[in-house]
Amino acid sequence: MKTLRVRLNHTPMGPLAGFFLAEDRNYFADEGLEIEWSGARGASAAIADIRTGDYAAVYGDINSLTMLLSSLPEGTGPQAVFVAFNRTPLTVAVRADGPVQTPRDLIGKTLFGHPHDSARIFFPAYARASGFDVADVDIRDAQGSLGQLVRAMIEDKAGEGVFGFVNSTIASLSDMNSPHEANTRFLEYSTVLPDFYGNALVVTRALLETDPAAIQGLVRATSRGFRDAIRDPRAGIDAVMAHGADMSYAVNLRRFMGTLQREMSHPERERLGIGDVDQARLARSCEQVTVAMQLDRKVDAAELFSPAFLPALEERRFEPSAG
Structure with missing residues (x-):
């Protein structure tokens, strides 16, 4: 062997x-x-x-x-x-009823994510494909699970977006028995980066x-x-x-x-x-x-x-x- x-x-x-x-x-x-x-x-x-x-x-x-x-x-x-x-599974989770409806709505907003998160790392590619400058978005480090970050975004208005994978975010919310899956929408990178x-x-x-x-x-x-x-x-x-x-x-x-x-x-x-x-x-x-x-x-x-x-x-x- x-x-x-x-x-x-x-x-x-x-x-x-x-x-x-x-x-x-x-x-x-x-x-x-x-x-x-x-x-x-x-x-x-x-x-x-x-x-x-x-x-x-x-x-x-x-x-x-x-x-x-x-x-x-x-x-x-x-x-x-x-x-x-x-x-690609990369995404930004946003509030379903929040101010971010399209990629360009992220301009001037605050996004949270782990430093090693792939969606955060490749956000410059998403921004470029969506027609805006990544420098126009406030990106901050975060701790805790994806579910916890999404809950903070929805309940405490902690930022307007959370970096992650779509299914990882859904799973984290489910594992917490969180009701907020229905309150979450995803800006999926595959929409603007289909390759x-x-x-x-x-x-x-x-x-x-x-x-x-x-x-x-x-x-x-x-x-x-x-x-x-x-x-x-x-x-x-x-x-x-x-x-x-x-x-x-x-x-x-x-x-x-x-x-x-x-x-x-x-x-x-x-x-x-x-x-x-x-x-x-x-x-x-x-x-x-x-x-x-x-x-x-x-x-x-x-x-x-x-x-x-x-x-x-x-x-x-x-x-x-x-x-």
């Missing part, structure tokens, strides 16, 4: 069902792999963690990988090998150069796990709960179903299956990130993602269960 340390974007939760179902069904073991799992503090933080040298692979935001690669010599950094989210992808499995340059067979096994097992979890979401959540999820079964199931309906439901899924990308679309997203984030160099789509380790298309094309 070859041991791989894999850093996920979070501790066990609904959207990670594919990984934990693959673990419980011995799909990684079938590939001769033993996985040591750990969880980061978000999708962008997971990408940053790959630079520590402590992990063979991480699961995090592919746009953050673009930023990382731009700071490295071409061809020397990590690479995405399986893209799970074919639509953005989301979370991807990323491997180190060292693994790419020394053990491509291990990568192929890792990707094949992951793909099988996602396939099974999409076909049987409850089995996926059973696995998540068995690995120590913090939130309830119901909240994790809802969170996973929301992920399937939002982040994994782009129409290109029918053509490309799960895990692959449209190279032209990915190239456009690289350009958007490069310009908005003022990166040192533009990252080529082929440097960012390789489809070489994906199983055959027929093994990755399937329709989700109704739950």
